[in-house]
Amino acid sequence: MNSSMTSTGDGPRATRPSFADVLSAAERLAGKAVVTPLLESPALNAQVGGRVLIKPEVLQRTGSFKFRGAYNRISMIPEAARRSGVVAYSSGNHAQGVAAAAALLGVPATIVMPADAPQIKIANTRGYGATVELYERASESREARAEQIAAETGATIVRPYDDPGIMAGQGTCGLEIARQAAQLNAPLDMLLVCCGGGGLTSGCAIAMAELSPRTKVYAVEPEGFDDTRRSLEGGTRVANEPGQQSFCDALLSPTPGELTFSVNRELLAGGIAVSDAEVAAAMAFAFTTLKLVVEPGGAVCLAALLAGKVNARGKTLALTLSGGNVDPGTHAEAVAAGIAIIAEARPRLS
């Protein structure tokens, strides 16, 4: 039994996915997920004095990388169990990924979402044919609600990150980055990954460890939700302080996943935290210069780079833009705020 198999039931504690699991995920995703390109912006390169390769998962099916893990994980559910459906809880991107993957695989899906999730994420999740159950973020437990649904219906829970099938699926993003950078003859000094629970980060780290072990992989998080950064520093999982605020709705996980952190502790070079203002400036840069729509949580790596928290001078690095599902009003406000922040910073920078 390979490691992936342990995640398909409720049996023994799941084990970490291997690079072979990432390759298997890539086979399952072939023709289903978009092989997103690795983009390069001469303007961005000039600004940071290095070579930056951008992995725009905003172009992925459902507008974020989450489709990769969801499709891989649901594909691994035995045929008989698929009839009972899947259930997931998510603030939005995992919800859409699971809904779209389930629809493609003909599996009924129920998604438990916070009532205050971005409208675009709720509407899209319903649009993919899933049943959406809204809960109150402050007073209810989404995990408990999902487990109740699973107990009542026999549905399989598709967890957002702490699952080897999910991690291996997200790892296909890192697999593509490594292969595409190699095709460009661009050995990567660094890879920056947007980090919530750590599914994308750990999956990409597994791929890079195999294909480009010299690349230093960093998790980038919002300030106040830098649980992975602080856990890496201390060597053990710590939670975020209660009451923190950030508009990076996709990255508000309370603590690193058990499985994801066991990978990240071993493979990451460190963590970086960015402020909402730095994220807004990055969203504005993405709008004005890259011409990409990036949601707050998807812009944290670009924010770290533009804010000078990573020294790119003379270096080659890749970064993920992990999602682009943002309400138009939120986007317009962030871009306007970001343009003002950039204009204010310019005299100081020059």
Add this chain to the structure above:
Amino acid sequence: MNSSMTSTGDGPRATRPSFADVLSAAERLAGKAVVTPLLESPALNAQVGGRVLIKPEVLQRTGSFKFRGAYNRISMIPEAARRSGVVAYSSGNHAQGVAAAAALLGVPATIVMPADAPQIKIANTRGYGATVELYERASESREARAEQIAAETGATIVRPYDDPGIMAGQGTCGLEIARQAAQLNAPLDMLLVCCGGGGLTSGCAIAMAELSPRTKVYAVEPEGFDDTRRSLEGGTRVANEPGQQSFCDALLSPTPGELTFSVNRELLAGGIAVSDAEVAAAMAFAFTTLKLVVEPGGAVCLAALLAGKVNARGKTLALTLSGGNVDPGTHAEAVAAGIAIIAEARPRLS
């Protein structure tokens, strides 16, 4: 003397560029222009019932395809003449293309721009180091002002479209589309090209005629500025009626170019016109689903497709998103309007 050479001076009337000129342009642009990817959106494919390959020139250096023609044309200016600089007139995208290309080639550039051009286009043109001279669209002739500057300084005029060097440069976009579609094993039934003066359209048509002669190439224009569509129908160049309005600022040329139309008349399958409302809906679709920032003039082909003016069912087609230089406020307004238009149309479409 090959055909390209005739465009470098003020000698005899320039002749049409050949496919060989497009190949030469591609050599000059190698490593300078971005080879933009050919993107595919499962959501868009599902919506139109066909396979749509998207050429996002919003990702091009300077945010539009215009860099291609400008860099190619300026590269063709003899070394001695380059010292006297270049002068161009443009509402914005050609301005930025010329400014950036001139800066890369170390050639001084003066750009004559309308005072009411989008602020982002004026600011970016200055940002690339060009001298910007603003003129009043209603009362002054930009051509006359540019010619005056050229006469005074000896600068070479870099025309926006009616020049074989410009056309060949824009043709590299079509060259890439043909090659990328072939790599995807996706023979193109149709190619839709955003059309103002016809530089991109004619250049792409020359490339497709050589590499994919079965592909029907269409020029897409804003309603009221569908001079190429009407000229193709009548077989002779006609001008737009005075007093027309459209927010597609990049596509407001008064009449097809002489040289561009001589190519387009022979190689195009026809023209299509779209309304501003259809363009806003396309900009909204690009925001919500493609996650790309597209300016009004860059969205006309997507608008034609989404409005059902092209029957894509069972077909494979490519379309250009020719530029993404739009002020944030204009973009946010268009996206909001477009979302409302899409929501209103939905019951009727389903």
